Amino acid sequence: MEAKVVDPETGDPLPPGQTGELLLRGPLVMKGYVGDEEASAETLDSEGWLRTGDLCYFDSEGLLYVVDRLKELIKYKAYQVPPAELEHLLLSHPGIADAAVIPWADEEAGEIPMAYVVRNNGSSITEAQVMDFIAKQVAPYKKIRRVAFINSIPKSAAGKILRRELINHSISVSSSKL
Structure with missing residues (x-):
């Protein structure tokens, strides 16, 4: 099995430590989707590399780290x-019990990071x-620009954040204010 990390925009291979999309090639990789050439072309390139949709990086020792989708x-x-990077930082705050970050539509920027936050008991963050907590730790373009407080983050049985539910919630709240 072969693996490489590439720039998602250009497809150029990236060196260790740089995050990009994980591509896989080998005997275990599918040949394509039966009867769906368009989906096959989107998933497999001409050299047989499968686009996983996972954002990853290799460290200097060749270990692979999955960062996000x-x-x-x-x-x-x-x-x-x-x-996931912003969520990890949010969870490091002592006043935050749980958090999820979603895209919020913005006319000027396209999308901005919005955080849904569950406060720890007794927290009044x-x-x-x-x-401010996030802005001190990230590049300016990664700053959270909206925050909403909720009682719990919706998750699947496997513990994965159900972002679609939060996005739908943010849309319904936004449209109800119009």
Whole structure:
């Protein structure tokens, strides 16, 4: 089995330490989707590399680290923001019990990072404090620009964040304010 990490935009291979899309090739990789040439072409390139949709990087020792899903990236202006990175930082705050980050539609930027936050018992952390906490740790384009507090983050039985539910919730709340 072969694996490489490439720039999702250009397809160029990336060196260790740089995050990109994981591509796989080998005898265990499928040949394509039966009867769906378009889906096959989107998933497999002409050299037989399978696009996994996983954002990963190799370290200097060749170990592979999965960072996020490509489809979950927030596209802020020309930048790509991985929600999992921001969620990890949010969970390091003592006043935050759980968190999820989703894209919020923005006319100027395309999308902005929005955090759904569950406060720890006794915590009175504010929207401004959440945004400031993250802003001190990330590049300007990765800053959280909206925060909503909720009682629990919706998750699957496997513990995966159900982002679609949060996105639908944010859309319904936004449209109800119009």
